[in-house]
Amino acid sequence: EGALGYVREFTRHSSDVLSNLNELRLRGILTDVTLLVGGQPLRAHKAVLIACSGFFYSIFRGRAGVGVDVLSLPGGPEARGFAPLLDFMYTSRLRLSPATAPAVLAAATYLQMEHVVQACHRFIQASYEP
Amino acid sequence: HEGVVATVKEAGRSIHEIPREE
Numbered sequence: 215e216g217a218l219g220y221v222r223e224f225t226r227h228s229s230d231v232l233s234n235l236n237e238l239r240l241r242g243i244l245t246d247v248t249l250l251v252g253g254q255p256l257r258a259h260k261a262v263l264i265a266c267s268g269f270f271y272s273i274f275r276g277r278a279g280v281g282v283d284v285l286s287l288p289g290g291p292e293a294r295g296f297a298p299l300l301d302f303m304y305t306s307r308l309r310l311s312p313a314t315a316p317a318v319l320a321a322a323t324y325l326q327m328e329h330v331v332q333a334c335h336r337f338i339q340a341s342y343e344p
Numbered sequence: 345h346e347g348v349v350a351t352v353k354e355a356g357r358s359i360h361e362i363p364r365e366e
Contacts, residue, residue, distance in 0.1 A: 266359045
């Protein structure tokens with residue numbers, strides 16, 4: 215006893231896990247929900263959606279979310295605002311342009327992704343400054 | 345031709361925190 219235990223921390227682990235999850239998404243492996251956004255079907259993992267979005271957390275955390283494997287978002291975000299958010303969830307990179315920022319902001323608000331909402335506001339604010 | 349992409353690092357929290365089991 216008394217041997218000094220120590221921890222090896224693999225600092226890339228979280229980004230490596232996320233990168234593998236994105237590869238699973240792109241190949242349709244273990245994706246368990248189809249999101250109909252603006253009529254466009256997008257496959258994803260509920261676990262990733264619930265981890266990243268307050269809206270999906272409220273939908274999938276309860277028993278009601280168990281059987282749901284197709285989810286349409288009527289009156290919800292348009293695809294051009296939603297798709298960048300789905301990519302963000304799986305890559306940590308949010309692609310914004312002056313043309314898409316308002317749609318991404320609307321989608322992030324709908325999905326209750328407050329930190330992304332703030333980043334969109336900062337981007338839009340900055341793009342108006344001379 | 346894709347526009348030039350500037351990357352801005354956001355150091356703060358990125359997503360909500362799932363509440364710990366009460």
